[in-house]
Amino acid sequence: MKIRWRLSPGRKPFKSLYLHIILWFLGRSIQAAVHIDPKIRQEFFNLPDDMTFSLGVEPQGPRMVIRKSTQTGVSYLGRASRKTPADLEIKIHDIEGAMLLLTFRESTAISASHGRISIVGNVAHGCTIVRILDQLEILLLPKCIAKRAVKRYSTPDRIGAMRTRLYVRTLIGY
Amino acid sequence: MSSILDYDFYAYPNICSGLKALDTIPRELLSFQASNPLILKYQKDPSRLERQLKAACCTSQIVLGPICRIPENLSKDDISTIVDTMKESSVDSIIAMGSGTIQSVAKLVNSLYCCDFALEEIESLPCDSFTPLPHIAVLDERIDGREATNRLLLDEYRLHHDSLYPEYIVIDERMMASGRDKESAASAIISLTQTCEAYRDYLLTPVIASWTKSSLHFLGEYQSMSTKQAKIALINAAVATQIAHSNIPPGPVTTISEMLAISGFCSEAQAMATLLPHFLSQLTFDKGSPLDESFDEIAMICSDVPWNDIQQMISELLKNYERYIHCSKTSGIITSLIRQTHRLMQHSNNTEIHTLITDLVSHTTSQTVMGGEL
Numbered sequence: 001m002k003i004r005w006r007l008s009p010g011r012k013p014f015k016s017l018y019l020h021i022i023l024w025f026l027g028r029s030i031q032a033a034v035h036i037d038p039k040i041r042q043e044f045f046n047l048p049d050d051m052t053f054s055l056g057v058e059p060q061g062p063r064m065v066i067r068k069s070t071q072t073g074v075s076y077l078g079r080a081s082r083k084t085p086a087d088l089e090i091k092i093h094d095i096e097g098a099m100l101l102l103t104f105r106e107s108t109a110i111s112a113s114h115g116r117i118s119i120v121g122n123v124a125h126g127c128t129i130v131r132i133l134d135q136l137e138i139l140l141l142p143k144c145i146a147k148r149a150v151k152r153y154s155t156p157d158r159i160g161a162m163r164t165r166l167y168v169r170t171l172i173g174y
Numbered sequence: 175m176s177s178i179l180d181y182d183f184y185a186y187p188n189i190c191s192g193l194k195a196l197d198t199i200p201r202e203l204l205s206f207q208a209s210n211p212l213i214l215k216y217q218k219d220p221s222r223l224e225r226q227l228k229a230a231c232c233t234s235q236i237v238l239g240p241i242c243r244i245p246e247n248l249s250k251d252d253i254s255t256i257v258d259t260m261k262e263s264s265v266d267s268i269i270a271m272g273s274g275t276i277q278s279v280a281k282l283v284n285s286l287y288c289c290d291f292a293l294e295e296i297e298s299l300p301c302d303s304f305t306p307l308p309h310i311a312v313l314d315e316r317i318d319g320r321e322a323t324n325r326l327l328l329d330e331y332r333l334h335h336d337s338l339y340p341e342y343i344v345i346d347e348r349m350m351a352s353g354r355d356k357e358s359a360a361s362a363i364i365s366l367t368q369t370c371e372a373y374r375d376y377l378l379t380p381v382i383a384s385w386t387k388s389s390l391h392f393l394g395e396y397q398s399m400s401t402k403q404a405k406i407a408l409i410n411a412a413v414a415t416q417i418a419h420s421n422i423p424p425g426p427v428t429t430i431s432e433m434l435a436i437s438g439f440c441s442e443a444q445a446m447a448t449l450l451p452h453f454l455s456q457l458t459f460d461k462g463s464p465l466d467e468s469f470d471e472i473a474m475i476c477s478d479v480p481w482n483d484i485q486q487m488i489s490e491l492l493k494n495y496e497r498y499i500h501c502s503k504t505s506g507i508i509t510s511l512i513r514q515t516h517r518l519m520q521h522s523n524n525t526e527i528h529t530l531i532t533d534l535v536s537h538t539t540s541q542t543v544m545g546g547e548l
Contacts, residue, residue, distance in 0.1 A: 001217070001242060001243060001244060001245055001248075001252045001255060001256075002217065002242075002243040003240055003241065003242050003243075003255070003259055004240065004241040004243075006237060006238070006239070006240075007213075007224065007227075007228050007237070007238040007241060008228070008237055008238075009228060009231035009232050009234065009236060009237065009238075010225065010228040010229035010230075010231065010232050011229075011232050012229060012232045016232070058201060059200075059201070059204060059234050060234065093198060093201045094194070094197040094198060094200065094201055094230065095197070095232060096194035096197040096230070097194065097197065100193070100194070114192065114193075115190070115198075
């Protein structure tokens with residue numbers, strides 16, 4: 001019988017890089033979308049002030065943190081430290097689950113039903129965040145991809161103009 | 175009725191089946207607060223499985239512990255070596271990749287390690303539960319279902335202990351070989367038989383009913399899906415069946431088939447395939463149940479049992495008939511099976527066995543008439 005003593009954890013550099021980029025982009029686009037889309041603005045209005053929420057890959061993967069405050073509105077805080085937990089944490093359990101979700105092959109609802117996502121915090125607020133993410137995906141993605149990524153697809157008015165403004169504000173970062 | 179409803183039901187393992195299921199292992203390890211797992215796999219299995227497990231740990235920083243590649247002809251020394259390796263590396267969990275022997279070895283070394291027993295003392299495991307290491311079972315298509323239960327079957331070692339349940343079961347497409355084969359057919363027939371037994375006798379017990387209905391659903395998928403998906407459905411069926419079946423006394427077909435398999439006359443699946451159609455003919459199912467004529471096709475997969483083997487099965491059945499008649503509550507089924515063997519034996523030239531069977535049938539009939547039950 002052969003025994004091998006140790007096997008160090010492997011690496012998935014491309015997937016990890018992709019997740020870093022997409023979470024950075026999603027974070028900045030949430031910050032921008034509040035100024036553009038009335039639905040997203042309304043959803044944020046329902047959340048308590050000075051609330052932070054995070055979306056990240058467990059246990060040590062990339063993540064994004066968003067804060068809603070009365071002074072600055074909605075702001076993207078980058079990765080932030082894991083030592084200071086957010087009020088609401090949406091955790092994707094592993095990197096492959098994150099790839100399925102963030103390459104838009106699986107909707108948030110399907111991912112949750114397959115046990116790839118868990119929420120730590122107020123579940124009602126978690127549902128609000130999921131609705132915000134769904135609306136954001138509708139704005140950012142072409143219809144054929146967005147249809148797979150969200151549970152119900154509804155085309156907003158003047159989507160072309162909103163999408164252009166959203167991309168510009170996301171890239172510029174205000 | 176109260177005797178049926180009045181017992182503990184163990185449906186212990188969490189089951190994760192489907193796309194990227196292998197990648198959930200690091201999270202489970204962390205939930206068990208384990209970071210140094212022992213890995214057991216077959217020596218002949220491809221090393222890509224190790225690489226996939228290694229890649230799955232990329233965000234967790236878990237260093238996979240000693241990896242033991244188990245040879246086909248496992249010796250007692252090998253088991254002692256694994257236990258010594260566990261002690262030396264202070265492992266805190268076990269990941270067993272494969273079915274059958276691998277899972278039995280995992281249960282055996284887990285018991286030996288946790289109780290600090292020698293291999294010779296294994297029969298005297300404490301009756302009260304001991305706390306085993308978390309056991310993660312990654313199953314492949316060579317499953318017979320017992321891997322998911324508290325049973326251990328390895329050469330002369332046979333154990334049945336509630337601490338032997340695996341903690342977590344992973345069913346991933348990447349563990350499956352392509353193509354339909356005899357092993358899958360055997361798993362299907364074993365699952366189907368045991369599901370039918372559990373379904374017939376324990377439908378009033380809601381937990382068993384739910385597991386057996388799940389199993390029938392998966393067996394239906396096995397019939398209709400493409401190869402790898404079919405195997406995943408089959409493993410799900412086998413696991414669901416065994417979780418239900420390990421909580422009830424073995425039914426008549428299982429009892430007779432196990433006995434024949436241990437005697438070495440034919441495989442368990444072959445015996446089941448011969449006896450199952452006659453068992454099925456006794457059953458009535460709800461409308462819309464997936465158990466329809468399509469399952470006869472599964473039964474036919476293994477039905478090419480040589481005639482000599484059937485003769486031997488029957489003679490062995492006769493020798494042990496009295497013993498098995500007391501094990502089973504389903505005397506009507508036993509009667510049916512005996513009658514079927516009688517019908518089969520009408521073509522036989524062996525007068526001795528023929529006489530024995532005839533006597534047995536008359537005995538069975540008289541008992542049924544007199545007492546209603548045997």
